[in-house]
Amino acid sequence: MTQRPPLPPDLFDELCPSSLVPFRFGDKWAPMILRCLDDGPRRFSELRVPLRRVTQKVLTASLRGLEANGFVSRTVHPDPKLRVEYALTPLGRSVLEPLDAACRWTTEHWDELLDARENAENGAAPAS
Structure with missing residues (x-):
């Protein structure tokens, strides 16, 4: 049996860039949300249309996670009827x-x- 080189010791270190991907972007719905925001800001109700299989609770949690990690911004417009929009940040667009x-x-x-x-x-x- 041929001996293979050992895996890098820091592959799963929390500071290794590759280890951040599953934690920062590991949500099942995150890629779909990002694609929905590709052409501009959307309201929560607009996101619910193409993402009809996701529950309101899970969509809210996914958006919060994307916002907390810098992929999405949340803007509250204090119009007569409160309006919230989600948009890609430069990091999210990248x-x-x-x-x-x-x-x-x-x-x-x-x-x-x-x-x-x-x-x-x-x-x-x-x-x-």
Whole structure:
């Protein structure tokens, strides 16, 4: 058996940049929210339309997480009827390109992903 080089010791260190991704961006709905905000600010009710499968509570928590980590800004407009809008920050906008690359990759490999999932559910060995 060929000996492989050891993994970097700081790979999972909390200060390692790669370790921040799952914690800062690990929410299932975060990528979809960011894509919804790509063309400009949106109100909560506008986000609920394309994200109809997410509950109000989870969407609120996701938006708060994105805001706390600098991806999204929240602006309260004190009009006669209180209006809140969410928008991408420059940091949030900067993640759209890698997010789009991940979406393209997923589209290109969709059939393989579905096959792998089906095999796993049926207890079959993964394809090599």
